[in-house]
Amino acid sequence: MLDDIDRRILRHFQADPSLTAAELAERCRISQGVCWRRVEKMQAAGIIQGQEAVIDWAALGYAVEVSLRVTLDKTQSRAFDEFTAVARQVPEVIELQTFLGRVDVRLSVIARDMSHYQQLYRDRILTLPHISDIEALMHIARVKSEEVLPV
Known part of the structure; x- marks a missing residue:
């Protein structure tokens, strides 16, 4: 189950998937290590399935x-x-x-x-x-x- 930190990470990640781990962590007000581990955990669970370029x-x-x-x-x-x-x-x-x-x-x-x-x-x-x-x-x-x- 997702907690508030996971949801915050997802909100910021969806808004700008080009953020570096450091930028994402800063916007979520958590350490870069914690942020990266949570992103990896959500990727492993299939919640985050990847990033894509949106082409007009x-x-x-x-x-x-x-x-x-x-x-x-x-x-x-x-x-x-x-x-x-x-x-x-x-x-x-x-x-x-x-x-x-x-x-x-x-x-x-x-x-x-x-x-x-x-x-x-x-x-x-x-x-x-x-x-x-x-x-x-x-x-x-x-x-x-x-x-x-x-x-």
């Missing part, structure tokens, strides 16, 4: 984002596994989620423009295995995108 794909020229809701042909026993294995290989698929319900899979797809998206859709998406139905939702605006947990 729009700044790299990707202006279109589409959410695709996919229903699979569930008469095929390996439909989920085969679909997700092939979908993972499409570089423009930036997120893949599976669901229980009417929609089986949601793909987030990025493209440089509508022409690029149309090409991706025809050549890569529609050729994915076991698609029974597909619905496209054009992304308009990101209202909230937050990875920080309330600890």
